[in-house]
Amino acid sequence: MHYFIFPDIDTTLYEASGSSNAGLDEILEIRKDMTTSGGNVKVSRILMKFDISEISSSIINGTISTDAKYYLNLYDAGSENLNVSQSLWAYPVSQSWVEGQGTANDNPITLEGASWRYRDGAAQKSFWLSGSEAAVSASGGAWHTDVYATQSFKYESDDMRMNVTPIVKKWLDGTYPNNGFIIKRSGSFGNLDTNVDEGNTDRLGNFKFFSRQTHTIYPPKLEVEWFDTKWSTGSLSALSSTELEDLSFYMKSLRPEYKEKSKVKFRIVGRAKYPTKSFSNTASEYLTVKSLPSGSVENIGGDGTYYSVRDTQTEDVIVPYGTGSLVSCDSTGNYFNLWMNGLQSERYYKFEFKVVSGSNTVDETIQYFDDDFLFKVVR
Numbered sequence: 001m002h003y004f005i006f007p008d009i010d011t012t013l014y015e016a017s018g019s020s021n022a023g024l025d026e027i028l029e030i031r032k033d034m035t036t037s038g039g040n041v042k043v044s045r046i047l048m049k050f051d052i053s054e055i056s057s058s059i060i061n062g063t064i065s066t067d068a069k070y071y072l073n074l075y076d077a078g079s080e081n082l083n084v085s086q087s088l089w090a091y092p093v094s095q096s097w098v099e100g101q102g103t104a105n106d107n108p109i110t111l112e113g114a115s116w117r118y119r120d121g122a123a124q125k126s127f128w129l130s131g132s133e134a135a136v137s138a139s140g141g142a143w144h145t146d147v148y149a150t151q152s153f154k155y156e157s158d159d160m161r162m163n164v165t166p167i168v169k170k171w172l173d174g175t176y177p178n179n180g181f182i183i184k185r186s187g188s189f190g191n192l193d194t195n196v197d198e199g200n201t202d203r204l205g206n207f208k209f210f211s212r213q214t215h216t217i218y219p220p221k222l223e224v225e226w227f228d229t230k231w232s233t234g235s236l237s238a239l240s241s242t243e244l245e246d247l248s249f250y251m252k253s254l255r256p257e258y259k260e261k262s263k264v265k266f267r268i269v270g271r272a273k274y275p276t277k278s279f280s281n282t283a284s285e286y287l288t289v290k291s292l293p294s295g296s297v298e299n300i301g302g303d304g305t306y307y308s309v310r311d312t313q314t315e316d317v318i319v320p321y322g323t324g325s326l327v328s329c330d331s332t333g334n335y336f337n338l339w340m341n342g343l344q345s346e347r348y349y350k351f352e353f354k355v356v357s358g359s360n361t362v363d364e365t366i367q368y369f370d371d372d373f374l375f376k377v378v379r
Helices: 053-060 134-137 165-173 239-243
Strands: 002-005 009-015 029-031 042-049 069-074 085-092 150-152 160-164 179-183 207-210 221-225 247-250 257-259 262-274 304-311 317-319 328-330 334-337 347-357 364-379
Touching: 002 053, 009 029, 029 042, 042 053, 053 165, 069 165, 069 179, 085 160, 085 165, 150 160, 150 165, 239 247, 239 262, 239 347, 239 364, 247 347, 247 364, 262 347, 304 334
Parallel strands: 257 364
Antiparallel strands: 002 221, 009 042, 029 207, 042 179, 069 160, 069 221, 085 150, 085 179, 247 262, 262 334, 304 317, 304 347, 328 334, 347 364
C-alpha cells in the first residue's frame, strides 16, 4: 500500500536575508551563492512539517504496518547549474517554528515567521537554539544530529525521493517531538564550517522545489509504503504456466469516479485467453476465476502481480511497482486496496499492471497490461 500526505507548513531560510520570511513562496530553495572570486558564501535551507497523527493512529489500529517505510518527495521547479554529483540531507528540526506569510521578494521584507535568524519572527525574537542574542551566530535552523536521511544526485532526475524512515520513526516512538524536517546540503549550525558543501567555495548550483503553495500538481508529499498483501485463495486454483503465457486481463466494476477521501478495494481478473475445453466440467472455463501469481516481501520484483498508478496527463508514476503494490487474493479472486486521499482531486489516473511468473528461471515471463483502466478522483 502507498499512502500520501501533504505538508501543513513549509518555508525557506535564506542566510543572505537574515530576518526575512518566505513562508508563502511557491518555490523552496537550497541555494549556494557567492561572489565571482568565491567569497562571501550564502546558503539557504528548507523547513517542512507534516501532520503525522493519522499515520500514528493507523499504526496503532493495525492499518499501517510498523515496518512501513517513509519517503519525502520534492519535485523539481527549475533547479539551476547543479553539479553533476552532490547530496542533500534531512534532519529532524529540534525547535518549533512558524511558517509566516512573507515571500522572498517582499519589499519591505516580512519579518513575522521563520527566518534564518528567528524561528517565529522579529517581534518575538525567538532565536534558533536559544533565546539569547548569542545564538545569532548559530542560526539557520536547529536540528538533532543523531538521526538523518540523505540522497545523492548523480546524473539523475532533480526530483527528490528521500528515504526518511529513521526520522519519522523517531517522531512516532516519541523520541523527538515532530517539528518537521530541515533539508539542506552538508553543513553546520549557522554555516560556520568551511570544510563541507555549504561552507566551502565549490560551486554546486541551486536546487528549486515546488512548495505546498504551488498552483501546480507537484506539491511536496510524505509517502508511506508498506507490504499489505494477503493471500488466502480458498478453493481457487492458480493459473497454470500455459494459461499465463496468453492471458486475458481485466478489472471488475471499475467506476469512472471516486471521492477523494474514499478507501477502495479493486478487483482484477486474469484468465486464459483461449481456455481448453473440458467435457467433465459443465461450468464454462471462460467464467472460472483462478488466482494470478502471488508474491512475497522477500522477493519484490520477482513472481507476483503488481499494480501501478499513473497520472494520465503528465504520465508521472504516482504509485510504482514494488513493495507497496503487490496484489492480494481471497476466495473470490485477486484484489488490491487504494486510499484516494493521497491522489489529487479533479485529475484523471490510470492503473497499469505487471504479472511476473517463473522468475529466476529460463521460463520467466513478464507481462504488462495497460488497457485504459481510467478513473477520476473528485471532491
